[in-house]
Amino acid sequence: MSPPRTRLAKRARLELGDYPVDAAWTADGRALVLASGEGEILWWAPATAPAPERLGQHSGGALALAWQGAGQHFASSGQDGQVWLWDARDRTHQVLSESAQWSEQLVFASHGRLLAVASGRELAVYDGCGALQARLPTHPGVIAALAWRYKSSELVAVFNGGIRWYRFEPAAQSRDYPWAGACLTASWSPDGRVFASGLQDGTVHFWYLAADENSQMKGYGAKVGLTSWSANSRYLASAADAMIVVWDFSGRGPEGTRPIQLDSHTARLTQLAYQPGGTHLASGGRDCRLMLWQPAKGSDAIDADLLPDEIALIRWSPDGQSLLVADRSGALTLYGLERL
């Protein structure tokens, strides 16, 4: 029996008028926090208030946003070197940190109790109320990405020269997994078995942390700047240049198997995101195309849309039923997934 066909249906639209740097869904999926190139932090609830509410502004531009799991807080950072922790209930914020280094990586653990902030080579971990829990300054390289293990207090930081694993509860522990290459992305399979990173040298590296094994997948023509796991932990999607490569971790794979290649994009990919709780994969690129795939079912896109400018952001709602897509000009489109 063939699966029901799915398509993207436009539900709402917003002209931000500025580069959309980051966006984060609220836990209930009813609103989004947006960060702009000029540093504005905005609140957008498309169903109830079509115009966004301005919450504040990082001088010099925004860098990142993160929502607190099922909680009511979110964090923002900017080129002013500051990290702010916001309370969504009264829309106020406190300054968590300020440094000469930018804090480009902000990630809440899925349980929401811990927030990891990377600033240059330093990692700081705060609790959900903004109290500093740990400051870890001695990474071998600038931290390029962070990922928490799902429903856990384990974190991995990646950098030029390998990765470092941490556990923060009940007691702090860490372990290095050196690798001679510049790791760029951090993706932990939802089941926690495999940690994957895309590298500057055009490879993807897998670490099976519990088994203390690792493997390297080559054959990419360019740096691998995007990685995303399917919700069932079976597939890892990765992108280099205009090509999407999906590795199947079922059976003996992916080592020694041929990956699925999705090659309909005509320019470099900028966004790649598997659907939470589902099997769809969304991708966007400099070719201004948004594409929806189901890699397990085939290598043709199941739907696509052409935007006015290159795709800057793709963010799935927590329930996996809505998709925020922003292009470089600042046009935001909210899509719903419709079954035909």
Place this chain on the structure above:
Amino acid sequence: MSDRIPVTVLTGFLGSGKTTLLNRILSEQHGKRIAVIENEFGEVGVDHELVIGAQEEIFETANGCICCTVRGDLIRVLGQLRKRRERFDYILIETTGLADPGPVAQSFFVDEDLKEDFELDAVVTLVDAAHVRRQLADSPTAADQIAFADVLVLNKTDLVDAATLAAVEQTLRGINSTARLVRTERASLPLDQVLDVGAFDLDRALSVNAAFLEPPRPFEWAGLYTLPAGHVKLHTGAHESAHDHGHDHDHDHEHEHEHDEAHEHGHGALAAVALLVLPAAASDAAALEATVEAATSAFEDTARPAASGTHLVPGTLYQLQLGHSAHFDLVLPKAGIWAVFTEHHPGEFGFHVHGEAPALERAFGSHHHDAEIGSIGIADARALDPNKVNDWLSYLLQSRGADILRMKGVLNFRGEARRYVFHGVHMIFEGKLERPWGEQARMNRLVFIGRKLDRHELEAGFESCIA
């Protein structure tokens, strides 16, 4: 038209005047909105909203390929700046004095993000005229920064005398024969000399300096003297030098002071220098030229060490031991015209022939102290076979890419009305057919700048490309 953002890379050792130049660029009215990425925090206009600090980070590959080495910090920071594209129209990257310019330049050709969004305009290297020779002796990075440059800004020229300045320029030209050389005091120069240079733009005319095209010589200077038979005194050192500072040498304090000053001028770095005297037929340029080949082969001999006071004879290569000051007795069998060849410019070690000025003198380029890094040029009118050129350059880049820092050229392909222009950074190569030759004489011109370059190997390779 390209909408890529132009980038100038500013390199130079500590104290060379980078900060002064940067502050000038930021404060001057030039109609550009410039974002600055600094690897050294602090001194540059802190109020300027577009000054961004970044910690230098080198990304190497597992296979150790030097040509794939890029700067992670620049990729990251420029990626963020791209999101505020409309707020500026030029980017200036200031590297630390110790930074290897190779990975900085390569990032713009190797990394997909940078390649698409940014355009390397030029590598500008500031050179402290008073200290550069010492820096070259102390650190290989100084030579790399000079070798990589498209523009050499020779700064603080007011702090050295004319002879030292000439010697410094010789040294710079020996390392990098093709860079535009601009002399300044206090980093004061028209900004169009450092911004919008278009050094990597193949569409702009490739200007290759003609001076480099002659083969390099193992000596930097030659002079013709009319001398009597018998003993002639040669002097070296700050003491009684050609540009005597007029201090009282019997006074201890003054003596020390002068010693320090000599260091400042870069003379002090030379411990020994090779010298050769040969007979010449006349005191004109042709006669001097006629001795150059013989001198070149004589310089391949092992030099005989000569301490102060040693008697020297024509035809023997000596290694003069330079103290604070030294003198040597040149013993000549007959009166006549004599050519004196010195490894370094006389101004660098205070050389002069007692009571005599040269009737004619000439400086030679393409020579650097350790001969480790330098430029080699080839000029040849014969038409080339494009396939053979492709084979040669591919082989060259694969086998010597790590040593070739920069290369550029214009080629005359047989049967092709247009000129073929190319440039390269390590193994990265870009080339294309450009505008027609038209009235201009069809002439191949190639320049290689790098380490341990072998002229014979390069010439043989070029020869294999003749159509």
